[in-house]
Amino acid sequence: MKFKLLTQPKGDFLAVSVFEGEKTDYPSNLVKNFLRENPKFGKRYEFQSLYSDKEKILLLGAGKKDKFDFELLQNLAGTAVKSLATKTKTLSLILPQLNRIEEVKISQAAVLGAEIALHDPSKEYRSELEKVKLENVELVVKKVTPELELGLKQGLVLSEGVNLARRLADLPANEMTPSFFLEEAKKAARENKLKCSFLNEDQAKKKGMGAFVGVAQGSEEPSFMIALEYSGSQSGKEKWGLVGKGITFDSGGMSLKPAQAMVEMKYDCCGAAAVLGILVVLAKLKVKANVVGIMAVTENLIGGKAQRPGDIVKTYSGKTVEVLNTDAEGRLVVADGLTFAQKDFKATKLIDLATLTGAMIVALGDLYTGAFGNNPKFTQDVIVAGAKVGEKIWEMPMDEDYEEMLKSDFADINNTGRGGSMADRTAMPVMGAKLIEAMVEANRPWVHLDIAGPAWDLKPKPYRSVGATGVGVKTVVELISHA
Ligand code: BES
Ligand code: ZN
Ligand code: ZN
Numbered sequence: 001m002k003f004k005l006l007t008q009p010k011g012d013f014l015a016v017s018v019f020e021g022e023k024t025d026y027p028s029n030l031v032k033n034f035l036r037e038n039p040k041f042g043k044r045y046e047f048q049s050l051y052s053d054k055e056k057i058l059l060l061g062a063g064k065k066d067k068f069d070f071e072l073l074q075n076l077a078g079t080a081v082k083s084l085a086t087k088t089k090t091l092s093l094i095l096p097q098l099n100r101i102e103e104v105k106i107s108q109a110a111v112l113g114a115e116i117a118l119h120d121p122s123k124e125y126r127s128e129l130e131k132v133k134l135e136n137v138e139l140v141v142k143k144v145t146p147e148l149e150l151g152l153k154q155g156l157v158l159s160e161g162v163n164l165a166r167r168l169a170d171l172p173a174n175e176m177t178p179s180f181f182l183e184e185a186k187k188a189a190r191e192n193k194l195k196c197s198f199l200n201e202d203q204a205k206k207k208g209m210g211a212f213v214g215v216a217q218g219s220e221e222p223s224f225m226i227a228l229e230y231s232g233s234q235s236g237k238e239k240w241g242l243v244g245k246g247i248t249f250d251s252g253g254m255s256l257k258p259a260q261a262m263v264e265m266k267y268d269c270c271g272a273a274a275v276l277g278i279l280v281v282l283a284k285l286k287v288k289a290n291v292v293g294i295m296a297v298t299e300n301l302i303g304g305k306a307q308r309p310g311d312i313v314k315t316y317s318g319k320t321v322e323v324l325n326t327d328a329e330g331r332l333v334v335a336d337g338l339t340f341a342q343k344d345f346k347a348t349k350l351i352d353l354a355t356l357t358g359a360m361i362v363a364l365g366d367l368y369t370g371a372f373g374n375n376p377k378f379t380q381d382v383i384v385a386g387a388k389v390g391e392k393i394w395e396m397p398m399d400e401d402y403e404e405m406l407k408s409d410f411a412d413i414n415n416t417g418r419g420g421s422m423a424d425r426t427a428m429p430v431m432g433a434k435l436i437e438a439m440v441e442a443n444r445p446w447v448h449l450d451i452a453g454p455a456w457d458l459k460p461k462p463y464r465s466v467g468a469t470g471v472g473v474k475t476v477v478e479l480i481s482h483a
Contacts (some may be wrong), residue, residue: 001118002136003152005144008094011136014055015080017062017096018042026094044072045079045462049057058084058091060083069100070109071390071439077113079465085118090136104154111137111155112162112474113463119163122468123168123408157284162470164188165270165277169183169456169468171251174268177221177295181246181269183293185226188276192283195229208338210313211321211332217299218253218306218326225340226272228279233288236478240289240480241347243329243337245273246297251299253326254308261358267468268330272297273354274472276478280375281473287481292345296333300326312411316340317439320411323420323425328415330356333437338439338446350446351382352436353472357429360452370386370393370450370469371431378445385479391471393449398437402430406438413438462471 016026020042024031030050034042041048044063049056060076062068077093084091095110097103114137123129141148168176168184182198182418189196201223205213209225216223226246239461247268251257257265272295279293307313311323315334316339321332334352341347360370369386371393373379379395405426415435420426433448440446454471459463 001114001134002278003156004136004138005107005148006138006140007144007150007431008137009094009140011090011092011138012056013058013084013088013091015058015060015091015093017060017076019062019065022065023230028055028057030057031059034059036307045075046068047079047083047462056452056469062096068096068100069390070101070388072106072107073101073106074113074390074421075463077110078117081114081117081137082463085132085134086130087133090138091134092138092140093475094140097142103145104151107139107148107151108155108158109390111152112159115159116154116162117463120465121166125350130144134457147324156283157281158474159279159285161281161477162473163472164280165273165470166468168273169267169270170274173299176248176266176269178223178248178299179248180295181248181272181295182224182226183220184237185228188280189228192280194279194283196226196228198224200224205471208314209316209317209336211315212296212298212336214294214311214313214323215300215309215329216301217330219299219301220274221299223336226295226297227340227345228276228293229289229345230279230283232282232286234286236287236290238290238349238483239345241294241341241345241350242275242476243294243296243334243341243350243352244267244272244275245334245356246295247330247333248297250300250327250329253302253306253329255325255327256302257327262335264295264456267456268355269297270355270451270468271472273468274353275468277470277473282480283478285449285481289480289483292341294337294341296337297331315439316343319413319438321435322408322411324412324416324418326412328432330354331415331432335439338436340433342444343439349378350440350444351449351451351476353451355430355452355455356432356450357452359425360450363429364394366453366454367459368392369454370394370396370429371447372396372398372430372450373447374398374437376442381446382475382479385482386475389474389478391475393475396433398433402427405431413465
């Protein structure tokens with residue numbers, strides 16, 4: 001799709017936003033008449049097409065004016081694009097410019113929303129599709145400024161990263177195998193001058209990644225611990241280490257999931273997909289930072305070679321883990337990924353992204369990512385970066401007292417937590433975070449993002465189709481670009 005900043009709309013369809021309880025100053029009788037008859041119009045993301053001989057207008061509900069923010073603007077643009085994609089070739093979108101949002105972020109949000117809305121995960125599979133006509137989006141503003149131009153370009157790159165992460169996670173597990181993921185990482189590296197290296201299962205085993213290999217051994221598909229490096233700063237002292245959980249399918253292993261809980265588990269690689277998306281965006285935006293992205297990619301399957309409950313594995317950090325439940329596999333692969341980032345790539349600041357626990361969704365729904373950290377300032381920085389780009393993150397507790405439940409009778413720690421009043425269901429998201437924290441070396445700021453909730457949608461939104469959302473990409477890019 002092509003984007004242009006203009007002060008006068010030229011397109012054949014015009015999208016006009018209406019705030020709840022406010023009048024629009026757009027001079028059109030069509031709009032005025034409609035609003036006179038529908039004074040309550042304006043709720044978030046409701047939309048209505050209005051036609052006359054001269055005009056084609058899409059009215060967009062923008063919600064309450066004092067709640068307007070980046071996320072709302074992004075989704076408003078998305079709603080316009082999604083509802084008109086098959087109906088018009090050129091859309092002129094009048095951007096509400098409120099000083100609640102920085103100028104550069106206004107065009108960034110609009111472009112992101114538009115590109116995200118156009119991404120259709122069913123495209124490659126359905127035999128009959130309605131043809132998309134939309135090619136041009138005009139962003140109508142009061143004045144075209146360099147800030148707005150910059151935001152437009154950033155929005156294009158960001159949406160590429162977000163949609164890449166979505167595409168990878170949406171692919172069904174019969175296509176998205178760990179080998180397929182590796183090919184995608186290599187391709188991204190070639191196209192963006194990133195350095196790509198990886199360990200196969202044998203190499204990971206020799207290196208001592210017993211936790212990763214313990215999960216990987218149950219699958220016939222080859223598994224990979226992938227590293228993508230971006231060097232964008234010669235003087236920078238900080239090295240960011242991003243680690244993504246890349247379970248291309250999570251059956252639960254021997255601690256098998258019930259059928260209903262298994263259907264969505266192709267999405268269990270959303271963390272690794274986000275890491276790949278982030279590296280691509282950082283490289284394309286030439287952000288001044290040095291980053292290594294580790295993607296721990298394997299299936300978690302059941303079979304003669306699969307790990308058993310009670311197995312004890314030795315992590316790459318040297319700590320041993322008693323695997324009480326093979327379905328708590330994410331923390332195991334992330335654990336070795338984190339050590340890989342520290343030992344082999346000397347990462348100084350760490351973030352991991354993982355669809356780690358169902359209980360995170362029980363707690364916060366699909367709205368919020370849970371953040372767990374060892375450094376309050378760093379955790380806050382991550383949360384603030386998320387808020388700037390419309391990704392909601394909530395800090396979760398990490399009190400030392402939780403560690404009691406991580407004790408094992410045989411090994412250094414266990415992988416589920418136990419002894420709490422709800423047995424292995426007690427404080428599940430915290431126990432996952434605590435196991436991962438045990439891999440973090442002293443004085444390294446680290447944040448674990450449990451993205452289980454917002455990583456994918458089961459129902460379409462007015463501004464986005466069903467499936468993976470690419471959550472995490474915007475937040476981490478925002479954080480690293482402004483550090
Ligand atoms: N991939 C799942 C977590 C998950 C479940 C994410 C549903 C999104 C939706 C993870 O590997 C898992 O199975 N976790 C267990 C941990 C438990 C066995 C301690 C869980 O959440 O039940
Ligand atoms: Zn699992
Ligand atoms: Zn999992």
